Amino acid sequence: MASATIITAAMLAIGDELLSGRTKDRNIGHLADTLFLAGIDLKEVRIVGDEEEMIVEALNALRGRYDYVFTSGGIGPTHDDITADAVARAFGVPCTHDPAAMELMAAMYARRGMEFNEARQRMARMPIGAKYIPNSVSTAPGFSIGNVHVMAGVPQVFVAMLEALLPTLRTGSPVLSRSIASPFGEGDIGTQLTAIQKAHPETSIGSYPRFDGTRFSTEIVIRSREQSTAEAAERDILAMIAEIAAAKAAT
Amino acid sequence: MASATIITAAMLAIGDELLSGRTKDRNIGHLADTLFLAGIDLKEVRIVGDEEEMIVEALNALRGRYDYVFTSGGIGPTHDDITADAVARAFGVPCTHDPAAMELMAAMYARRGMEFNEARQRMARMPIGAKYIPNSVSTAPGFSIGNVHVMAGVPQVFVAMLEALLPTLRTGSPVLSRSIASPFGEGDIGTQLTAIQKAHPETSIGSYPRFDGTRFSTEIVIRSREQSTAEAAERDILAMIAEIAAAKAAT
CATH class of the missing domain: 3.40.980.10 (MoaB/Mog-like domain)
Structure with missing residues (x-):
């Protein structure tokens, strides 16, 4: 490639x-x-x-x-x-x-x-x-x-x-970007997201807090120039969200 | 002062x-x-x-x-x-x-x-x-x-x-700002406005074009730390607008 x-x-x-x-x-x-x-x-x-x-x-x-x-x-x-x-x-x-x-x-x-x-x-x-x-x-x-x-x-x-x-203008290879809405604030996901970023160094994972006046949620954005690496990171992030949701439901 | x-x-x-x-x-x-x-x-x-x-x-x-x-x-x-x-x-x-x-x-x-x-x-x-x-x-x-x-x-x-x-924070002397709406675009007022700026060096005169999709108009802004200098520049700008309007009405 x-x-x-x-x-x-x-x-x-x-x-x-x-x-x-x-x-x-x-x-x-x-x-x-x-x-x-x-x-x-x-x-x-x-x-x-x-x-x-x-x-x-x-x-x-x-x-x-x-x-x-x-x-x-x-x-x-x-x-x-x-x-x-x-x-x-x-x-x-x-x-x-x-x-x-x-x-x-x-x-x-x-x-x-x-x-x-x-x-x-x-x-x-x-x-x-x-x-x-x-x-x-x-x-x-x-x-x-x-x-x-x-x-x-x-x-x-x-x-x-x-x-x-x-x-x-000369243009470059486009960056693929996928966005995942997390219902949890950065404080809930920060530690695990750091580990996911470390496991997928070819991607750049950003997290953008949203505040609706009462609660924080997060938009997680994966950027990569290769589809396969973006997809692998996305799978781990979706698994993280499912795990946090299950833990919250259990308490 | x-x-x-x-x-x-x-x-x-x-x-x-x-x-x-x-x-x-x-x-x-x-x-x-x-x-x-x-x-x-x-x-x-x-x-x-x-x-x-x-x-x-x-x-x-x-x-x-x-x-x-x-x-x-x-x-x-x-x-x-x-x-x-x-x-x-x-x-x-x-x-x-x-x-x-x-x-x-x-x-x-x-x-x-x-x-x-x-x-x-x-x-x-x-x-x-x-x-x-x-x-x-x-x-x-x-x-x-x-x-x-x-x-x-x-x-x-x-x-x-x-x-x-x-x-x-330490704050400074506030800047006085007056805004004058000119119905004429910058192309109509540019030459005279340059002369007005030169005549009033203690002020900073800015002109901000507006475009409504068909015509340009201009917002002229005088900034100064002294009221008297701002007022003197304002008088000259209002006179300029009146003069251009009269010239346009005459053609």
């Missing part, structure tokens, strides 16, 4: 509004879902404000460490949209109006009878050497440079850009 | 489930809201999986740079809850069962007639020198060590721990 292909990724979400609580991020969860299905391992997320120094530093840390970096936010037409400049600085290249993006956008604004003014032209700026990511919602594009993919913060636009980008 | 007190913070959210998309984080937004009201500036957020090396590295980067670090996740009773060990390693101290936490928890389980087993006792483990954070929901505590505050990932419990912790 061929060994699994592991592709790693990080996300950098950019925007003061995420840190002040004004906006609740929705792009991280969407990217996590999308990458999981594509077999790309999201390993780290960072959120920073609209500060060039912070963006450059985070970007350089992440792009050296992971196969892909995805960013959200800061590519609009206003003065606080500084992502394109920060990415250009991280790559050590100038940031200019991209001719292909200018053409796309000029045509769209002409069609709509709107002025393609200086603020709107800002949205065509990208680092030299970048390639634009189409935006089927509102035209103004994102861009890719090296292993960094720069997308909008508005969720509808982020979704559209990621959809356009996805077919161009 | 006394100069403003600036207190900075970072958050480290821990858990594979946040990176796989299985769980959509709710703690970051709650912490952001809470710190904003307390006048504490949240400057950076990181999300990492249940990997000791990653947790230690992120924690050491953040605790050296900000006044406070808040973590969520990984302090339950199962094998994948490794936050206490990772925090102990980051501080270079052993991780042991805390006597005060053991006492609290033993009393609670005795009251409820439940076994205080090995898995549950794991939740009393913390770095030597840590002080527990009360948990009014389900007893098993978080803990504080140095400038790091370690809390649960289950949102109800995170909220309860943060509430218990908040009165013990």
